[in-house]
Amino acid sequence: MRKNLKVVVIGGGSSYTPEIIEGFILNFDSFPVREIVLVDIPEGLEKLNIVGNLAKRMIEKSGLPITIELTLNRREALVGADFVTTQMRVGLLKARIWDETIPLKYGIIGQETTGPGGMMKAFRTIPVLLDICRDIEELCPDAWLLNFTNPAGMVTEAILKHSNVKSIGLCNSPIAAYKWLSELYQTPARDIYCEFVGLNHLHWITQVRIxxxxxxxxxxxxxxGYSAKNVPQFDWNANFIASLGAIPSYYLKYFYLTKELLEEQLLSIDKEGTRAEVVKRLEDELFELYKDLNLTEKPKQLEKRGGAYYSEAAVNAMKSIYNDTRDIQTLNVRNQGVLDFLPADASIEVNCVVTNQGPIPLPVSNVPTAAKGLIHAVKTYEQLAIEAAVTGDRGIALQALANHPLVHSVNVAEAMLDEMLLKNKDYLPLFFK
Structure with a gap:
């Protein structure tokens, strides 16, 4: 077992980086990372320097023998890496604004991981991540890639289908559920068990044991129920939830309360702007805090970001692989027959036993009948969208949108697709060959 682990964080200038650094510090005894390399692109250099210097102050305060390097040279960074994490946003927040606003013009939910906006994010992201995977195959072929770049399930499936990299997809939603239950029952998370069934941002909790x-x-x-900062708060229909027999992810409100959330999005844009604009204000506030040379820890304000606890999930997964702990975590992995109504190579979000050979998905005890159709429909959309992302085929992209449950007209889908592709032209070379 290696004692001098090297971790490369791609998207190292992210506002989330202090959280993952805190995770490495708190878990150093069981996960002895000695070298952390934060990588970004030239447009992210200023943020990389700000957050990287905070990371260095955090390490210095800890007194641990960890070195931190900041670089724009991804290939140099990857040499000899044991673990690689990705927390990138291709197109930055300006592209997220397009994802959130263009669908609204067509009467469709505008969201960065769900629906048409999620598809555009996948189109921008998947080719870039597959390029990173080619570097990993060459420069650190034994490394594990832990992806929490959204849409995490689709990105993970693309990596597993189109590369030889050992990859796991991560989401903060399961950890958020455990934190909710821990607070609700005043019980440590280690004494709680939840069974998750479904896809990334489309799961149901079918068992809870305290x-x-x-x-x-x-x-x-x-x-x-449990919710998140980036999903509007509407009460569930009590009769619906009782008869469903499972706790739906807060992202399922986009499917079960489409009319209400669409109205909320339209009102919200008028009052406070898009979620991307809200995030931009939060990030500006965070980076002002990060500049403070007296700051030596992750600020509490970071938890206001919708993706809080992603890094906790990433460190937990790395630590469990390294130590072969065989504990249970909720991850995005290849189906392998766990959900018998989906293809074996589909990426699903379920409980897994984490070993030093990677995660092993566990059988599920119950898939609500009412959930199967929605899971299948969204997976059909995802698999078509992944194919479109790697080929640049507009026809397949249109088929993906036509199969998405939130898209109500093929003609509307085609007009919206044309506008969104054109807006994202600089980030979609495959579609504009």
């Missing part, structure tokens, strides 16, 4: 005692039925009467 200290071995089944609590799902009790929780189904809790109409608030």
């Amino acid at each position: 200290n071995g005692e089944e609590k799902l039925e009790e929780l189904l009467a809790n109409r608030e």
Whole structure:
């Protein structure tokens, strides 16, 4: 077992970076990372320097023998890496604004991971990540790639289909659920078990045990459920949740409460701008904090970002692979027959036993009948969108949108697709060959 681990963080200038640095510090005894390389692109250099210097102050305060390097040279950074994490945003927040606003013009939910906006994010992201994978195959072929770049499930599936890299997709939603339950029952997360079934940003919790005692039925009467900073807060329909027999992810509100969320998005844009603009204000505030030379820890304000706890999920996965702990984590992995109504190579989000050979997906005890159709429909859209992302085929892209449950007209889909592709032209060379 190596004692001098090297981790490369691609998108190192992200506002999330202090969280992953904190994770490495807190887990150093069981995950002895000695070298961290933060990588970014020239447009991200200023943020890389700001957040990188904060990371160095955090390490210095810890007194641990960890070195931090900042670089724009990805290939040099990857040489000899044991783990690579990706937290990138191709097109930056300006592209997220397009993802959130253009669909609204056509009467469709505008969101960066769900629906047409999520597809455009996948189109921008998948080719770049596959290029990174080619570098990993050449320069550190034994490294594990932990991806929490959204849309994480689609990106993970693309990597598993189109590269030989050992990759896992991560999301903060499962950890958020455990934190919610831990607070609700005043019980440590280690004494809680949840079974997750579905896809990334499309999962249901079908079992909840607190200290071995089944609590799902009790929780189904809790109409608030767990939620996130970036999803509007609407109460679930109590009768619907009770008869569903599972706790839906907060992202499922886009599918189950489409009309209400669409109206909320339109009102929100008038009042406070898009979610991307809100995030931009939060990030500006965070980077002002990061510049403070007296700051030597992750600021509390970081938890206001919708993706808080992603880094906790990443460090947990790395630590478990390194130590062969065989604990259970909720990850995005290849289906391998776990959900028998999906292709074996589909990426799904389920509980896995994490070993030093990677995660092993566990059988699921229950898939609600009412959930199967939606899972299948969204997976059909995802697989078509992945194919379009790697080929630049507009026809397949149109088929992907036509199969998405939130898109109500092929003619609307075609007009919207043309506008979104043109807006993203600089980031989509495959579509404009």
